[in-house]
Every structure is written in structure tokens, then in C-alpha cells.
Amino acid sequence: MNLAMHRVGDAWLSVSATTRKPRKGEVDGQHYFFVSNDEFDAMVEQDRLLEWAQVHANRYGTPRETVEQHIAAGNQVILEIDVQGALQVREKMPSAKLVFIEPPSMDVLESRLRGRGTEAEDVIALRMKNAETELALKNEYDISFINDDLDECADALVAYIEQSAEEKDE
Ligand SMILES: Nc1ncnc2c1ncn2[C@@H]1O[C@H](COP(=O)(O)OP(=O)(O)OP(=O)(O)O)[C@@H](O)[C@H]1O
Ligand SMILES: Nc1nc2c(ncn2[C@@H]2O[C@H](COP(=O)(O)O)[C@@H](O)[C@H]2O)c(=O)[nH]1
Helix, strand or coil, X not given: CCCCEEEECCEEEECCEECCCCXXXXXXXXXXXXXXXXXXXXXXXXXXXXXXXXXCCEEEEEEHHHHHHHHHCCCEEECCCCHHHHHHHHHHCCCCCCEEEECCCHHHHHHXXXXXXXXXXXXXXXXXXXXXXXXXXXXXXXXXXXXXXXXXXXXXXXXXXXHHHHHHHC
């Protein structure tokens, strides 16, 4: 696996490994590293994942090596991960900032998931149930933003990342 991260402004976004099958248009190494169950098992056994979790019936994990290299170089790293993974990262890296991105309402989330047209009904139901569980853990996070207008939410996130970087440098 050729480990990669994407540059996002001044920060770096980690590409996760997953056992989920690619959706139409998803590219291996760009959206995720799409791996088999055996390959994921090997990454766990070799301690090559900073965190990992079973999310909506598949496994997802953050490759440790590139994240640690970027942090050692003084870069900011963004992980787009579920609540189980976020709490594992906080244990291992107490200075990590946890940002919860929440939908404007459960109805909006459901209509967005349906609108994507990539999940079967049973998977949409599972994602909705898990969203309730995740929302219940929102107070564990450092801050939360409502993802109503995408650009506004992205701007709020970028401003928080920049503010966190300034506080770290002080
Ligand atoms: N602000 C927004 N406005 C309109 N559509 C959005 C917005 N944010 C996300 N979407 C769309 O909603 C759908 C679900 O996105 P989301 O990232 O929440 O899904 P997910 O990755 O399945 O969920 P999760 O990360 O919580 O498991 C996608 O099709 C996405 O493009
Ligand atoms: N714990 C982790 N969760 C991750 C990781 N990469 C993604 N995710 C989360 O999985 C769900 C579903 O993603 P999808 O692409 O199938 O819609 C979502 O909540 C992601 O945040 C990871 O490396 N670790």
C-alpha cells in the first residue's frame, strides 16, 4: 500500500483504510485504501493503524505511519473518522482536537443519504441508527458545527483549525 495524505490548506487529510467496497467514482488510494479483510487483519496485527473501528458493518482505520511522520514534521493532520476512532485518538494523543460535524436534523440526514443513492434501505436504516448513537456522544468533543450550508460549515472548520494552530504555537 502506497500511503498517502491530501493537502487541505495548511493541513493534511489522512486517507483511511477500509474493508468497505468502493462506491461508484471512489478511487483506491484517493478516497480510501480499499483492502480485503485479511489485509485489514494484517494491519491490525502489525500495529499499523493509529486507531480503527467497525462502523456501519465495515472496518475503517487510520494508517499510523504517515500521520506520525506529518506530526513529527510539525504539520496539522485531519482525520475524518467516527466517534469510536476519535475517542481512541484522544487517548493516544491528548492534544488532539475533536470536532463533531452534525446534520441540521435527522430528517435532513436521511434525505441526504437517500439522495446519494449508494446505500440499500437496510444500510440507510443502520446509518440512521448509528447517527443517533454518535450524536449522543457530541458532548465528548471539543466543539461541534452544524453542516447545513456546506461552505459555511467548511469555513467554520477551517477557522477552528487555524485558531488551534495559533494556540499550539503560542
Ligand atoms: N451541507 C450539505 N448539503 C447538502 N448535501 C450534503 C451536505 N453535506 C453532506 N451532504 C451529502 O449528504 C450525503 C451524506 O454525507 P455524509 O458525509 O454525512 O455521509 P456518510 O459519510 O455516509 O456519513 P458518516 O460520515 O456520518 O458516516 C452525501 O451525499 C453528501 O454529499
Ligand atoms: N474510526 C474510523 N472511522 C472512519 C475512518 N474512515 C472513515 N471513517 C468513518 O466511517 C464512516 C462511514 O464512512 P463512509 O465513507 O462509508 O460513508 C464515517 O463516519 C467515517 O467518518 C477511519 O479511518 N477510522
